[in-house]
Amino acid sequence: MTAPPVPSTPEHAATDAIATVIIVNYNGAHMLPGCLDGLAAQTMPAGSFRTVVVDNASADPSRDLITEGYPEVELLTSYVNRGFAGGNNVALRRTRTKYSVLLNNDAIPEPTWLENLLKPLEADTTGELVATSSKIVFMPRFVQVEVKTEAFLPGGLDPRELGARIYQVWVDGKDVTNKVLFEKATFGPEGHQHEQYRWSFPEGVLMVPMPRHADDREEHEVLITTMTRPHIPVTFSTARSTVTVVSTSDAGKPIDAVLAVMADEPRFDVVNNVGGIVFVDGSGADRGFQEVDHGQYEVAEEVFAACGNGIAMRTESARRIGFFDERYFMYYEDIDLSWRLRAQGGRIEYVPDAVLRHLHSASSTPWSPRWLFHVERNRLYTLTKDATGPRAVRGVGRFVGTTAKMALRMAVSTVRTRRRPALGQLKVRVKIMGSYSHQLPGLLVTRRQLRRSAVVGREELENWLVTSR
Structure with missing residues (x-):
């Protein structure tokens, strides 16, 4: 109670x-x-x-x-x-x-x-x-770190152009990975909880936070743990410093790239x-x-x-x-x-x-299962309550269809490889569908109430929706 x-x-x-x-x-x-x-x-x-x-x-x-x-x-x-x-x-x-x-x-x-x-x-x-x-x-204020490497296509069902793996980012010996702004440089996190990484774009820009109360005249050390394909270099650079690392091993081991952030390095909001x-x-x-x-x-x-x-x-x-x-x-x-x-x-x-x-990610962890559950489920809630009928049906239908295709691909992969696939994302999506289905009758009641009380129609409001940032 x-x-x-x-x-x-x-x-x-x-x-x-x-x-x-x-x-x-x-x-x-x-x-x-x-x-x-x-x-x-x-x-x-x-x-x-x-x-x-x-x-x-x-x-x-x-x-x-x-x-x-x-x-x-x-x-x-x-x-x-x-x-x-x-x-x-x-x-x-x-x-x-x-x-x-x-x-x-x-x-x-x-x-x-x-x-x-x-x-x-x-x-x-x-x-x-x-x-x-x-x-x-x-x-904090940030320094821009450019990432450049040779692009490659992983093949199979993955259509992305990938660069290098980025595991961790440290500033002056402190792990700041969860405070780095990856949006312009990488795809979302992958791997297991204790060994997560992000695939970089072939070219992108990381925003690395500087110590909150640091004097802009101070120098700092940025260490990026990365992994490249064998003999393929990856370059990290700021406005004042550049470092290139390359793995000479075919075993695929992470390596560290160390950048000196100079005293006169531009810092940005x-x-x-x-x-x-x-x-x-x-x-x-x-x-x-x-x-x-x-x-x-x-x-x-x-x-x-x-x-x-x-x-x-x-x-x-x-x-x-x-x-x-x-x-x-x-x-x-x-x-x-x-x-x-x-x-x-x-x-x-x-x-x-x-x-x-x-403070970035101080109260929640982006891309965690809990984050994914609430973000995707609540998107479906919002479509169901507030959007026009066709848009709501398309949005919910696409989520269900994507989940079914994901389950089918995993089943086929299991039969072919005789190995159990990672089920984390599928489990989250199934949980979302269960929670959404449970709330659907109430959401539809709310939808009707909102339509009756509305002064501005759903079609007119949807003129605000965008296709890109």
Whole structure:
């Protein structure tokens, strides 16, 4: 049985504040100080906003940290982990301020963040602007490491052009593999949990994080563990340094490439999110993801969706649509919320001078089975609830068909090779289909309710869907 959250303090219902900033926390004691200290440094006048932390049954000292170190912060405790959607709803249902603002516990706001995020909402007299979305950049600064090697085709059912395997990346003796931005250089992770690797493109660019508090004048050592095909070189280079390694062994053993990052090496801010986009297959994505920030997103503009980290919304507009759908637990709940706000005639605006710095992969692990399960299942949820009928049927049908083909290929491979194939991805997809099938009747009921209440039709909203970034 779920125990109720700690009751809100009287100030939650009666206050001069115009906004409530809500932070959902799960075992984030090591990240909360940066987030809460950033809020305390905001340029908003004293008393103009409130801060509420919803603790999702943390097993670490998070609750003690808040009660002892941040007495001005209201703590709501859930004795089960409700996820991002349910955790935020705990606080949203109690919020009576004009605006509700959501902030991840692994994000640090710049001092003018909240003031700038609320300005467009305050200036809008029509009420049509229902939400604003922050400019989110990754927390550290990065150096660009180019990867170049000879392309090859693996053959069989794999159509990709591959380069070299990349196993790990170290900076000054610290493993930063999970903090590296691989989007522009590699395919997704493969292999077993304790020996994962990524195939590089024949040419690509890794974004390697520098120590967070490092002086830009310091020098650093970057070590990349890679494996090339025998006698095929792979080159790693920054603006100031280049190293080429080649395996002379036919046994296929990993080798280390060591780069010196010079004191004058250019460091870059990298974009995490400047508003959300949705592709024609229902996949959601961060606009501007992993682009070097050259100032290309410095103009405020309307976007299809807001990111759940750093969204400000009119509380009553969100209340009318029922806040987040808790069936999602985590991922895509912000896409679904934005889609439903738009169906009510609302607009969403990206605000370039409302800046957050976000720790990459601090709260979740991209491409893990848990991540894949929620991302793909919730994409199907969103298509079923929000998209036109033909698009929803195509999207769900394609997922089922792909899963069936994958199972057939594995069965044929097992018969031919008499070896058991890796079943991890297939197991996740089967689990997704089971969870989706269980929720389908309720999703269809919600779909009909959303159609009846919509001000803007599904066909019109789908004009926002894109085919590429």
